[in-house]
Amino acid sequence: MAAHSQYEELARQLSAIGAVKREMGRILPQCCPPASAGVLTLLDRHGEMRMSQLAELLAIDMSVTSRHVAHVAERGWIERRPDPADKRSRLLRLTPSGRELLAELSERYTQTLARYLHDWTDTDVGHLVELLARLRTSFGDCRTRAPYDPLDSPTSPARTPTG
Amino acid sequence: MAAHSQYEELARQLSAIGAVKREMGRILPQCCPPASAGVLTLLDRHGEMRMSQLAELLAIDMSVTSRHVAHVAERGWIERRPDPADKRSRLLRLTPSGRELLAELSERYTQTLARYLHDWTDTDVGHLVELLARLRTSFGDCRTRAPYDPLDSPTSPARTPTG
DNA sequence: TATTGTTATACTCTATAACTATA
DNA sequence: TATAGTTATAGAGTATAACAATA
Secondary structure, rough: OOHEEEEEEEHHHHOOOOOHHHHHHHOOOOOOOHHHHHHHHHHHHHHHHHHHHHHHHHOOOOOHHHHHHHHHHHHOEEEEEEEEEEEEEEEEEHHHHHHHHHHHHHHHHHHHHHHOOOOOOHHHHHHHHHHHHHHHHHHHHHHHHOOOOOOOOOHHHOOOOOO | OOOOHHHHHHHHHHHOOOOHHHHHOOOOOOOOOOOHHHHHHHHHHEEEEEEHHHHHHHOHHHHHEEEEEEEHHOOEEEEEEEOEEOOOOOOOOEHHHHHHHHHHHHHHHHHHHHHHOOOOHHHHHHHHHHHHHHHHHHHHHHOOOOOOOOOOOOOHHOOOOOO
């Protein structure tokens, strides 16, 4: 169990890390928004899968996933074929064009990080990767729990915007 | 200098950490979007400051900062007073109401992280905080450089969406 | 002429709800 | 009746450009 102030600091760092994410997004080709890159990366790592599984891996709602998938499918980077086991479902997989794009994305990500993190050791990067993965895991279970809302009471200072 | 595959993995983890950020955002009071929380937190930590300095700390464009600041000012959480040294500028500072809200936000952040990270040691959390801060620093210098665009050539596979 | 801040506009990403088709 | 996926709508966040006021 960590100290109160450490949690505050972690919350602050998580809030601020968006700047790094945005910078990483800016180096992508104009035709490929970050969300598309995420879809392609997961299909590359996990192979052919259904919409619902992809949504689970992306940790976003399936309606959003559907739009991202439509975007990459329209550009020919993935194929959607009927699932022989369930006619409601579709199986997604990368096309050769999609693999080409992924190679390009990988190159850009790597070059960018190598430039920005030139003074990081292999151990540093590995440690950060490990801790981020663990952080996601620690949060992962909680999406199925009841929505956490113990403090939205009328007496909360948040409820007195005019005060 | 880290390995190629490590950079790819870091890019993936950064892309996926958005799920944690969203979950942290969901526990805020409805009247206080994450961007407002960010503004209040920085004003608390750094004290009275100008718009331009806040935008720099948030690492977002001043036009965006202006909207966020207007939001928290309308709700009475901050004050904007004229800068006696420069009539174009305004000085921002927290109000007592803003401090009340911040205490509430801190409580929610801490409770949420304590719940999700109950099996993390103090050292683990400290390490993650340290690495995230260092990551931001490593990226921070680069915003002033020339926009990085060596690969958006017509021959890129990203430019052949019909292929 | 340059700088500080605001506003208008557009784009990306996400969630909720309503809907279709199939299990 | 329940589930897989799509679409419509709304809202938060950000960037660019045009603008006003002041340095």
